[in-house]
Amino acid sequence: DLFNHKITISIFYTHETNMMKLAILSTTIAVTAAFAPISSHSASKSSLCSTPEEDTSDIPADIPQPVPAVRPINGWVPDETAKCYGLPGAVAPTGYFDPLGFAQAGITLNEIKRNREAEVMHGRVAMLATVGYFVAEQVPSPFGITGPANDQLQQMPAVAFVMLSSTIAAVEIRRAQIGWVEPDLGDWTKTLWKLRDNYYPGDVGFDPLGLKPTDAAGFASMQTRELQNGRLAMIGWAGMCAQELVNHRTIMETIDFYNKIYSGVNPYENCGADGIIC
Numbered sequence: 001d002l003f004n005h006k007i008t009i010s011i012f013y014t015h016e017t018n019m020m021k022l023a024i025l026s027t028t029i030a031v032t033a034a035f036a037p038i039s040s041h042s043a044s045k046s047s048l049c050s051t052p053e054e055d056t057s058d059i060p061a062d063i064p065q066p067v068p069a070v071r072p073i074n075g076w077v078p079d080e081t082a083k084c085y086g087l088p089g090a091v092a093p094t095g096y097f098d099p100l101g102f103a104q105a106g107i108t109l110n111e112i113k114r115n116r117e118a119e120v121m122h123g124r125v126a127m128l129a130t131v132g133y134f135v136a137e138q139v140p141s142p143f144g145i146t147g148p149a150n151d152q153l154q155q156m157p158a159v160a161f162v163m164l165s166s167t168i169a170a171v172e173i174r175r176a177q178i179g180w181v182e183p184d185l186g187d188w189t190k191t192l193w194k195l196r197d198n199y200y201p202g203d204v205g206f207d208p209l210g211l212k213p214t215d216a217a218g219f220a221s222m223q224t225r226e227l228q229n230g231r232l233a234m235i236g237w238a239g240m241c242a243q244e245l246v247n248h249r250t251i252m253e254t255i256d257f258y259n260k261i262y263s264g265v266n267p268y269e270n271c272g273a274d275g276i277i278c
Contacts, residue, residue, distance in 0.1 A: 073200040073203075075219055088224045117202055123234060124202075127229060129233070129237045132149065150241060
């Protein structure tokens with residue numbers, strides 16, 4: 001009995017010892033596995049499942065990326081390598097003429113478009129003013145306005161002056177809505193003086209006679225003619241305005257005055273007669 005009892009204790013002790021060793025071994029393996037690095041296969045699988053973005057790290061840097069296509073505006077596509085970004089308006093004999101550098105290298109496309117907008121609109125106003133000087137001075141006015149065109153604005157009745165000013169304001173506001181980006185009051189420097197990307201300088205959509213060409217070459221040709229006439233009109237109007245400020249005569253009176261001089265007639269012989277002021 002004593003011998004059997006010793007064998008039982010020995011077997012029990014051996015079993016307990018093996019169980020303890022197994023427990024220690026299992027704990028050691030678990031702790032070690034907790035600090036083991038994740039396999040590359042698992043990491044790749046996790047990465048693919050966690051984000052939809054494409055991995056572009058394998059694309060060589062020397063391969064040129066496709067440039068987004070620029071939609072032509074009236075047949076014109078801005079070209080950074082061309083003078084004035086390729087806008088029409090240069091004709092012989094001067095060709096590209098920019099002595100003050102308004103379109104020199106380094107000027108942004110928005111600045112070029114804004115300067116062209118100013119040139120086109122001032123040219124149109126000058127053409128109207130040039131015709132208006134002759135018409136207003138020769139055609140009788142319903143308000144009894146007379147004399148040189150320089151002195152006619154202050155002769156307008158208050159109602160007519162308000163109507164004229166309101167019309168000009170409405171036209172300018174509409175032009176701003178068509179061509180300019182809406183102001184950002186939160187950060188006004190982003191939108192100040194900024195034109196819309198799809199806006200062609202001066203093209204406000206007003207063409208009641210349908211004269212606007214539909215092809216690029218025809219539009220560039222007509223735009224050049226408009227610019228040249230507008231430039232000449234600005235110079236002509238400035239000359240007429242300066243002339244009337246000097247002698248206070250209408251344009252036709254000034255022409256008649258110099259016609260007498262070149263004909264050998266004394267232009268002052270009738271001064272004071274019949275209310276003629278020299």
